[in-house]
Structures are given as structure tokens and as C-alpha cells.
Amino acid sequence: MANTTSHIVFEFSCFVELGGLRPLLFLPFSLFYFLSLGANFLLVLVVARQRTLHSPMYLLIAGMACVDGALPLLVMSPFLVGFLSGWNQVSLSSCLLQMFVVHLLGAFQSTILLWMALDRCLAVMCPLRYSTSLSVKVLMVVGAPLVLRNVSLISVLVLLLSQRTFCGSVVLNCFCEHMAVVKLVCGDSALHSVVGLLTIGLIPVLDFILISASYVVVMVTALSGRSVAKAANTMVTHVIVMSVSLTVLLVVFISHRVDNHLPRAARLLGSTLYLFVPSTTNSLTFGLRTKEIRRHLQHLLTLHKHSAVH
Numbered sequence: 001m002a003n004t005t006s007h008i009v010f011e012f013s014c015f016v017e018l019g020g021l022r023p024l025l026f027l028p029f030s031l032f033y034f035l036s037l038g039a040n041f042l043l044v045l046v047v048a049r050q051r052t053l054h055s056p057m058y059l060l061i062a063g064m065a066c067v068d069g070a071l072p073l074l075v076m077s078p079f080l081v082g083f084l085s086g087w088n089q090v091s092l093s094s095c096l097l098q099m100f101v102v103h104l105l106g107a108f109q110s111t112i113l114l115w116m117a118l119d120r121c122l123a124v125m126c127p128l129r130y131s132t133s134l135s136v137k138v139l140m141v142v143g144a145p146l147v148l149r150n151v152s153l154i155s156v157l158v159l160l161l162s163q164r165t166f167c168g169s170v171v172l173n174c175f176c177e178h179m180a181v182v183k184l185v186c187g188d189s190a191l192h193s194v195v196g197l198l199t200i201g202l203i204p205v206l207d208f209i210l211i212s213a214s215y216v217v218v219m220v221t222a223l224s225g226r227s228v229a230k231a232a233n234t235m236v237t238h239v240i241v242m243s244v245s246l247t248v249l250l251v252v253f254i255s256h257r258v259d260n261h262l263p264r265a266a267r268l269l270g271s272t273l274y275l276f277v278p279s280t281t282n283s284l285t286f287g288l289r290t291k292e293i294r295r296h297l298q299h300l301l302t303l304h305k306h307s308a309v310h
Contacts, residue, residue, distance in 0.1 A: 006165035007184070010095050012088040014079055014174035015268055026083040032276040033076050039283035040069035046296045053292060056119045056136055061286050061293070064112045068279040071105045074098075076275055079174040092166070095176040100158045102275075103178060103199075107150040109245060109278060110207040113238060114146065115139055117214035120234055124221045153199045160192060161185070172264065173271050177252075180271070204249060208242055215239075237289040244285075245278045 015022050047053045047062035075098065082088050090098070122138060157178060168184035182192040215235045251270045287293055 006186070007167070007169040008092045010090050010092065010166075010169050010171050010176070010181075010184070012079065012082065012090065012174055013170050013172050013264075014082060014088060015265060016088075017264060023083050026080060029076070029083070029272070029276075030080055032280055033072050033080060036072045036276055036280040036283070037069055039280060039287065040065040042297065042300075043283050043287055043293070044069070046293055046300055049300070050296050053296065056139055057116065057123075058290075058293065060112055060116045060119065060139075061290065064109070064116075064286070065283055067105050067108050067112065068282050071102070071279050072276050074105075075102055075175050082174075090171075090176065095171070095181065096158050096162055099161075099176040099178055099181065100154055102175060103157065104150060104154045106274065107154060107203045109282070110204040110211075110242075111143075111146050111150060113241060113245075114207045114211050114214075115143055117211040117218075117238065118142055121214045121218050124218050150203060153202060157192075157195055157199055160195060172267070174268060175271075175275070177271055177274075200249075200253070204245070208246060211238065211242065233289070237285060240285050240289075241278075241282050244281045248273050248277050 015025055018025070043065040044062050047058050047065075053059075078087075078090075119139060161178075161181060164185045164187075166181075166184045167186040171180050171184065173180040178196055179193075182189050182196070185192070215238070218235065252274050254270075287297060
């Protein structure tokens with residue numbers, strides 16, 4: 001098919017079936033939006049202000065908060081504006097850029113969890129040799145290939161789509177998610193589906209397998225020492241975060257495979273969960289379950305309360 005027939009402007013079909021009720025969605029979505037931004041900002045602020053928290057584990061938590069805050073900020077902002085203004089169009093280049101950002105940030109959510117697990121594994125297995133400087137060096141050596149993997153796979157995902165012509169122009173989503181855009185290509189899209197599945201397998205699924213293996217090692221090692229409670233608490237925190245992320249990923253995955261049997265609004269809700277649920281719950285989980293962060297956060301809020309009074 002000639003390139004001239006390809007659509008270069010897409011239109012989001014973001015809960016349009018709700019008609020005049022659509023603007024009402026602004027309130028619940030904006031609530032999650034500001035909750036996510038606020039919680040992640042506080043988490044980064046606490047770690048940045050406290051020198052005692054400038055160790056790999058807490059810096060990785062702050063890194064996760066940066067990723068979790070960037071996802072709604074860069075992606076949710078446009079469609080929140082669209083709820084009120086009716087704006088729902090995006091150029092092909094902007095759509096591909098948004099897709100790259102969404103999936104790259106999503107990839108780093110699981111990869112940072114893997115870094116955290118490796119850091120705890122190193123601390124438990126080599127407690128006498130473990131130090132901040134050693135941990136940073138090891139994490140950088142291990143982390144560099146993971147960063148390269150994430151950037152490479154997501155780039156391939158997007159570049160393959162950029163070479164296609166598009167016979168459809170209506171994206172059945174509120175943002176440019178990979179499979180939603182794949183459905184608009186002219187001709188066979190099997191390659192994109194395979195690459196998408198391969199990317200899921202090599203990033204979040206592989207990360208979660210390695211995280212699970214790391215914590216098996218941590219618990220086995222801890223059982224022979226006296227740090228079982230501390231290791232278990234850290235593991236439970238990460239299991240909660242992993243469970244939320246995997247559940248949301250599974251909901252999104254299934255919604256695209258059984259889309260003919262689900263109401264469109266239900267599919268859209270499943271996709272948007274990907275943006276704000278992990279971003280919100282991750283910061284709340286780490287903030288409430290990590291003792292040092294919780295203590296410094298309470299201190300920070302107390303200082304702010306006293307300064308507001310005086």
C-alpha cells in the first residue's frame with residue numbers, strides 16, 4: 001500500500017461512549033494523578049534531604065519514585081486535559097514518542113525492583129564485605145546491561161511500528177499503548193504481536209523471575225543467621241509491589257486478547273490502571289513499610305506542621 005494512504009494523525013477514543021458524562025471522569029482520574037505525584041515527590045524529598053538515606057537501597061527507592069512520578073506526569077496529563085477540553089488528537093511522531101516513554105518507564109519499574117533485590121542479596125550474602133561503595137559498583141556493573149536491554153527492546157518495539165503504514169486512525173485507548181496502535185496498521189501485524197510478547201517475556205517476566213530467585217537466596221541465607229525478620233519485611237514489601245505490577249500487567253494483557261468479549265470502557269479502564277495504580281501504590285507501600293523512610297517522613301511532616309502554625 002502506498003505511503004500516501006497512511007494516517008499521520010490519530011484520534012484517541014478515550015471513554016467517548018460515555019458522551020456528556022465523560023468530563024465527570026476528570027475528578028477520579030485527577031485524584032489518582034495528584035495522589036501519585038504527591039506521594040512520589042514526598043518520597044524523593046525525604047531521601048534527598050536525609051544523608052543517612054543516601055545508601056543504594058534508599059536511592060533505588062527514590063529512583064523508583066522518580067519513574068512512578070514521571071509516568072502519570074508525562075502521560076496522564078494530556079488525557080486529563082482532554083476530559084475537560086475535548087482534545088483527543090495526536091500526531092504519529094508524538095504518538096510513537098509517547099509509546100516509547102510509557103513502555104520504557106514501565107520497564108524500569110520492574111528493573112529497579114530487580115536492582116533492589118540484588119542489593120539485598122549482596123548485603124545478606126556478604127555482610128562483612130558489603131559497603132555502599134561496593135554495592136554501587138556492583139549494581140552499576142549489573143545494571144548497565146539491564147538498562148541497555150530495556151532501551152534496546154523498547155526502541156525495536158517502536159521503530160518497527162514507525163516503518164508501517166496505518167489504515168486506521170482511531171486509537172482505542174487514552175494514550176498510545178503498543179497493542180492499541182498495532183491494531184491500526186495495514187496488513188499483517190503478527191510480527192508486532194510476537195515482538196510485544198518477547199519484550200514482556202524478556203523484561204517484566206524475566207525481572208520477576210530473577211527477583212524471586214534473589215529472595216529465595218536471601219531467605220535461605222537469613223535463616224542461618226539472625227536477620228530473618230528484617231529480610232522477611234523487605235521481601236514482603238517487594239512482594240506487594242510485584243503483585244500489584246503483575247496483576248495490572250496481566251489485566252492489560254488479557255484485555256487486548258479478549259477485547260471482543262469486553263465492553264470498551266472496561267478495556268480502557270484496564271489500560272489506564274497501568275498508568276496510575278503501580279505509580280500510586282509503590283510509593284505508598286515503600287513509604288509506609290520502610291521504617292527509616294516512614295520515620296523521616298513523619299519528622300518532615302511534623303516540621304512542616306509546626307512552621308505552618310508559627
